[in-house]
Amino acid sequence: MSGGYFDYKQWQLLDMADEIDKVVSKGGIGDDEWFTAFAPNTLTKFSEASRLLKEAGAYVQRIDWLLSGDDGEDCFHERLAADLEDLL
Numbered sequence: 001m002s003g004g005y006f007d008y009k010q011w012q013l014l015d016m017a018d019e020i021d022k023v024v025s026k027g028g029i030g031d032d033e034w035f036t037a038f039a040p041n042t043l044t045k046f047s048e049a050s051r052l053l054k055e056a057g058a059y060v061q062r063i064d065w066l067l068s069g070d071d072g073e074d075c076f077h078e079r080l081a082a083d084l085e086d087l088l
Contacts, residue, residue, distance in 0.1 A: 005067040010060035017053040020046050051087070058083040 023029050024046050028037035038046070062080040065071040071079065 002070040003061070003064040003068050005064045006060060008064075010057050010064060013053045013057040013060065017050040017057070020050040020053070024050070054087050055084065058087065 023038075024043050027043065028035055030036055058080065062071070062076050062083065065079075066073065066076040
């Protein structure tokens with residue numbers, strides 16, 4: 001597997017983004033017995049946070065591969081641009 005400079009911790013950012021997305025899709029947190037709904041403007045901020053975490057994950061992933069010697073600088077820039085484009 002490539003990378004490893006950051007001990008693959010960038011995946012934790014993406015896991016957090018996924019958890020936030022689940023809360024947004026449900027409109028809140030909890031289950032049938034206990035549920036807290038959040039206002040739309042709060043959920044909008046959650047969505048913004050998720051997007052930022054995904055962007056940060058893409059940056060850290062590409063930096064990880066560059067620092068680990070898996071990619072050169074040209075490849076770093078190309079892959080980062082592609083990864084960020086995929087997030088749109």
